Amino acid sequence: MILIKEFDLKELESCFELDSNTISLWTKKQWENEFNKKGVKVVGILVENKMIGIYVVHIITDEAHINYFSIKKRFRRNGYGSLLMNYLIRHCEKLNIKKLLLEVSEINSIADIFYSKFNFSNVGRRKDYYKDGSDAVMKEKYL
């Protein structure tokens, strides 16, 4: 069974654990800060009751910033990322969001293909943005 649902602070540990085993973007404190930020939604996808992916979106008026998007390694390439992204898009459409924005490392070619599939376009670049020195490519999609 596949379930997509919004998470609250109770799921802090499992979000941190999934992140630690995937892209290691945030510390536990940073995850806590995300949960506590106004306008932030943390949404997870569960398969047979196990969390296998998460997105974090920050809604500011009619824009939604995708702060986090990841699927557990062994569940990738099975369509779960697309399911989650379609859910995110539908959710934002219902809220009358006009634009989705995100940043992704210039060396993350898989994410680049993934976001192209959803018609995100490149709109800018932040130099040396990530710990490894890579640039962030800024992408957006109008709804």
Ligand SMILES: CC(C)(COP(=O)(O)OP(=O)(O)OC[C@H]1O[C@@H](n2cnc3c(N)ncnc32)[C@H](O)[C@@H]1OP(=O)(O)O)[C@@H](O)C(=O)NCCC(=O)NCCS
């Ligand atoms: C990007 C990511 C979320 C995709 O999740 P996923 O569940 O594997 O995605 P899907 O199975 O729905 O694939 C959707 C499309 O993405 C592309 N894609 C996904 N994995 C790919 C790979 N390994 N190689 C090439 N294209 C790939 C394909 O176009 C695919 O469509 P197709 O299967 O019809 O060819 C996943 O790879 C991930 O979590 N990566 C690490 C975190 C990350 O980079 N997040 C984004 C930046 S913050």
